[in-house]
Amino acid sequence: MTTTHSxxxxxxxxxxxxxxxxxxxxxxxxxxxxxxxxxxxxxDALRLLFAMARDTTxxxxxxxxxxxxxxxxxxxxxxxxxMASFHHAxxxxxxxxxxxxxADMGSLAAWLCRDGEQWIIAPHSPCWPHQLDDLxxxxxxxxxxxxxxxxxxxxxxxxxRPIAIVGSRAADEYGIRIARDLAAQAxxxxxxxxxxxxxxxxxxxxWGALSAGAGDVGHGGAGATVAVxxxxxDHAGPRSNQRLFETIGERGGALVSELCPGTxxxxxxFLLRNRLIAALASTVVVTQARIRSGxxxxxxxxxxxxxxxxxxxxxxxxxxxxxxxxxxHDGEAIIITTVDCIAEICHEAHPGGCGPDRxxxxxxxxxxxxxxxxxRCNDDRCNVNPNNASPNGISPNGxxxxxxxxxxxxxxxxxxxxxxxTSGSDGADADARIVLDAVRACRRARTPAxxxxxxxxxxxxxxxxxxxxxxxxxxxxxxxxxxxxxxxAGCYAIARRRRRRTGNENDSG
Numbered sequence: 001m002t003t004t005h006s007x008x009x010x011x012x013x014x015x016x017x018x019x020x021x022x023x024x025x026x027x028x029x030x031x032x033x034x035x036x037x038x039x040x041x042x043x044d045a046l047r048l049l050f051a052m053a054r055d056t057t058x059x060x061x062x063x064x065x066x067x068x069x070x071x072x073x074x075x076x077x078x079x080x081x082x083m084a085s086f087h088h089a090x091x092x093x094x095x096x097x098x099x100x101x102x103a104d105m106g107s108l109a110a111w112l113c114r115d116g117e118q119w120i121i122a123p124h125s126p127c128w129p130h131q132l133d134d135l136x137x138x139x140x141x142x143x144x145x146x147x148x149x150x151x152x153x154x155x156x157x158x159x160x161r162p163i164a165i166v167g168s169r170a171a172d173e174y175g176i177r178i179a180r181d182l183a184a185q186a187x188x189x190x191x192x193x194x195x196x197x198x199x200x201x202x203x204x205x206x207w208g209a210l211s212a213g214a215g216d217v218g219h220g221g222a223g224a225t226v227a228v229x230x231x232x233x234d235h236a237g238p239r240s241n242q243r244l245f246e247t248i249g250e251r252g253g254a255l256v257s258e259l260c261p262g263t264x265x266x267x268x269x270f271l272l273r274n275r276l277i278a279a280l281a282s283t284v285v286v287t288q289a290r291i292r293s294g295x296x297x298x299x300x301x302x303x304x305x306x307x308x309x310x311x312x313x314x315x316x317x318x319x320x321x322x323x324x325x326x327x328x329h330d331g332e333a334i335i336i337t338t339v340d341c342i343a344e345i346c347h348e349a350h351p352g353g354c355g356p357d358r359x360x361x362x363x364x365x366x367x368x369x370x371x372x373x374x375x376r377c378n379d380d381r382c383n384v385n386p387n388n389a390s391p392n393g394i395s396p397n398g399x400x401x402x403x404x405x406x407x408x409x410x411x412x413x414x415x416x417x418x419x420x421x422t423s424g425s426d427g428a429d430a431d432a433r434i435v436l437d438a439v440r441a442c443r444r445a446r447t448p449a450x451x452x453x454x455x456x457x458x459x460x461x462x463x464x465x466x467x468x469x470x471x472x473x474x475x476x477x478x479x480x481x482x483x484x485x486x487x488x489a490g491c492y493a494i495a496r497r498r499r500r501r502t503g504n505e506n507d508s509g
Contacts, residue, residue, distance in 0.1 A: 011113065015122040015146060016105050017042035019112045022145040023100070023260045024049065024093040027272065030076075031067070031089045033142035038070025042122075042145075052090075053097040063090060074136070114261050118233055119153055122146045127153040132279050134305050141275050144258035148233055151249035155224040156256070159192035161282035161347050162226070164302075165208075166274075166295040167201025168288050168320060175288025175320070176204040178312050178339055182285060183208030185342040187225070190350025194280050196273065197227035197255070201287050201295070203241055210247055228280070229257040230273035231265030271297050278302035283345055285310045286333065289323030296323050299333060308444050309333040310345055344443060344494040348433070432484070434458060435475050439485060439492050449492045451476065 011019070021042060025032040039045040048066075052059045067086050068078045076082075101111045113120060121127050122145070135143040147156075163186050165179050183193045183205040193209035195202040209225035225248055229236050233255055236245055245255055258276060259269070274294060278284055278301035286309070289295040302309050311333035314321025327333035336345075343349070438457035442449035445457075454476070455467050476492060479485045486495045 010109050011120045013105050014042050014124065015120050016109045016112065017046045018122045018146040019120050019260065020046050020100060020108055024096045027259050028142050028144050029089065030142040031086050034070040034074055034076065035067045036070065037073045038066035049093055049097055050103050053094045112260060118148050118150055118261060120146050120148055121153055127156055129156040129280055135275060135279050147256050147258055148260060149254050149256040150233055151254035152252050153254060155192065155226055155252060155254045158224060162192035162194050162280055163346055164194040164277050164281035164284045165205035165287060166195055166277060166298050167286055168290055168293050168295060169198050169200040171200040171288045172320060175201055179204040179287040180208035181339045182342065184212045186346060187212035189342060189346065191346050193225040194277055195227060196277060197229055197236065197241060199238055203244055206244055206248060210251060224253040226254045226256060228273055228276050229255065229265065230269040231257065232259050232261040232263040233257050234261045235265055270294055274298040275301040278307060279305055281307060283308045286324050286327060287312045288314060288320055290319055291322045291326060293323045299327055303332055310336045312336045431475060432479060434462065435479060436484060439494060450490050
């Protein structure tokens with residue numbers, strides 16, 4: 001299904017200023033990030049650089065002071081070497097100021113957006129994916145100042161925890177098939193699939209998501225896919241993937257870059273691009289990679305950012321599998337042993353495929369971005385219970401019809417709990433969902449999903465609930481009988497043989 005999106009509005013002043021700063025530093029730059037933190041406002045920072053380009057008299061000392069103040073606020077120490085690096089960067093920025101067409105914000109906006117061909121979003125936009133902010137706290141690289149894009153900007157916030165699928169450009173049929181199958185399953189569950197738009201595994205992941213009907217935005221559709229590029233979007237490549245890029249935009253996905261139009265995707269920029277892919281996702285899967293593959297840099301960025309990394313093993317005699325095998329060997333990734341694992345490695349499915357295209361840049365209330373409006377939806381972004389209930393239908397105070405305590409009294413077949421109190425099927429289903437979520441939480445934390453581990457995970461997620469070991473074991477036994485979990489040597493896992501989730505199957509993810 002092809003959807004039509006209204007033209008992106010002209011970006012506001014702060015967004016235009018951020019985009020101009022991104023042009024000056026030719027992408028993301030920790031020194032620009034520190035200066036911006038010192039100044040406090042992108043528009044003021046841009047005006048300072050415009051003024052310094054005309055005359056540096058009396059302003060160089062002020063720039064040094066602001067840079068040092070911003071670095072301190074960022075938690076960095078300004079050494080003489082760092083200050084010298086700032087001076088070198090500042091000289092380059094001032095040289096690039098002369099390449100801007102005007103200091104007028106309206107003219108700058110038109111030039112930076114290529115007269116409306118691309119949209120720009122900044123951190124205050126309702127479509128901004130705030131997981132990118134982790135780059136300022138968990139890695140050496142600064143977060144992007146803004147993002148340029150084509151397609152549906154709301155795709156970036158339609159799924160709270162996207163999955164990234166990456167790998168080698170020269171992948172064989174095995175790596176491509178797994179990437180496509182995993183992406184298709186993820187998209188069927190409504191998850192956003194992120195990759196880099198390249199040949200091989202990246203293209204397979206994007207096409208896999210699209211094959212699931214990923215662009216049918218709104219309830220009733222599946223997930224979307226986002227491609228992140230290492231140059232300006234007017235240089236999005238390879239050319240052989242142009243039909244793929246057009247299809248992504250037509251079907252509710254997005255093409256994005258932190259680099260302004262006209263920027264050529266040079267080799268070093270691909271490694272910087274990979275940190276964005278890692279930051280956007282909560283789960284990163286490498287399906288096939290050589291030892292020196294750029295996909296391994298994505299995996300390592302993901303590890304630094306506390307994302308969960310998975311790798312698909314392969315023939316140990318083939319160089320194209322060496323990177324994935326090494327990730328598993330070194331404990332940097334969890335091994336994937338089946339393609340039917342999306343319910344286990346991703347968060348709970350979006351019932352009906354929650355639509356990503358809910359907000360345009362500079363448009364609606366940020367709180368509404370990505371919401372589908374269906375009160376049956378279990379996605380925290382989508383459901384707001386008017387009766388002050390949490391999105392999963394469980395009252396925050398632990399009371400109400402859905403107050404079936406995980407690990408507590410288990411409803412019997414007649415709808416009555418073992419202590420004789422009435423308990424509806426909705427409560428039992430809510431109870432089962434919480435236990436299944438706890439099993440997944442153990443997996444993501446790389447801790448054994450034993451009964452004790454599951455109880456601890458439930459306690460962390462629902463501190464107001466009373467949990468008992470007997471009740472937890474009873475609930476797990478019931479879930480095992482229903483085929484929702486498997487148990488081996490006292491450790492539980494989401495069952496590999498589980499059916500795909502439908503809107504009424506509360507025991508699946």
